[in-house]
């Protein structure tokens with residue numbers, strides 16, 4: 137009898153102990169996804185835009201907005217209330233506030249900070265870094281590089297070669313050589329056993345480590361709104377990364393950045409922003425497919441590094457008119473290219489009718505979107521300055537040096553949608569956080585961007 141009692145007590149104790157162990161189990165597969173510049177209104181605006189296109193006022197669920205755990209996070213950096221992507225990337229990756237501009241270094245620029253990717257690599261997990269911009273850009277760099285400034289692209293790329301991470305995927309690199317005497321970044325990567333695959337056709341999992349690029353020197357993939365069927369997408373990069381990282385059974389850490397949300401916000405281009413957020417949501421379907429195969433071993437956290445543009449949904453009237461944005465056919469970037477091409481072809485013969493046809497075809501002006509007399513005059517005045525008086529009408533934002541005729545047209549369309557922008561830069565606004573999977577319940581209460589490191593590396 138005594139032995140039976142002891143056995144029962146032992147069995148209960150064992151089951152409690154085992155339960156504790158399983159509750160503390162760390163995820164075998166970790167996804168950390170960052171929408172660059174994606175504040176709460178970038179997400180809500182996308183949801184409301186899609187709903188409006190279906191004739192409804194409200195929110196259409198995106199793949200990640202239905203995750204069970206959601207909260208908001210602050211993003212300020214060590215010395216600035218408004219962060220840059222380098223400091224916020226470092227805070228997300230390494231769990232410490234730093235100086236704006238610094239990549240994986242402390243705020244005094246005196247010591248390197250190690251990222252969750254580096255720590256999990258040390259613990260034996262495979263590691264992948266995927267972005268829709270260049271691999272040496274601030275957000276991805278914060279996970280593998282240690283440089284005092286984000287503009288040191290060559291040195292950042294050399295840190296990628298040293299990282300020993302398994303998979304890098306992105307548009308390309310910004311600087312292949314520092315000067316004519318320096319060794320090409322691609323050669324250094326190859327010497328570190330990386331296979332360089334240009335385009336999805338060259339991707340092959342039978343390599344030790346891989347860098348998958350759209351082109352060797354390229355700053356970004358195409359915007360989702362501009363994408364032609366054959367273009368490389370963030371979703372293509374993520375599915376290759378998943379294929380590559382699962383060829384061994386080590387578990388993995390995969391960072392995915394939707395980097396072009398920020399670029400579109402910097403040019404206050406709402407139609408392009410919402411298409412990018414929707415594209416990130418579609419990319420998440422790849423991730424969720426994996427999650428549903430391994431629900432007990434996977435953690436997915438999706439957040440942003442900061443808000444960009446001070447996007448507001450509503451400009452005074454108690455309504456939005458987001459569906460008008462459908463009339464914009466391409467991103468401001470692409471429209472600039474197309475406009476310059478048209479202007480070059482027409483040469484001296486270009487007339488207001490040509491410009492009007494271009495704006496009609498690409499913004500729906502006059503045909504689907506009624507313009508006031510003042511709005512038409514504004515555009516016509518810019519045309520005259522640019523083509524009759526030969527004055528400089530270029531307008532510079534962070535990632536775009538473009539024609540004022542295009543930026544003014546984007547501005548008019550955003551105004552008609554009742555979308556407001558407070559700047560061409562970043563803001564300190566809260567960013568959203570969404571999580572699902574093993575350990576996701578720890579995402580709760582208002583967070584800060586330095587909280588994720590601890591959460592992803594504990595156990």
Ligand SMILES: [Zn+2]
Pocket residue numbers: 173221398399402444562
């Ligand atoms: Zn930015």
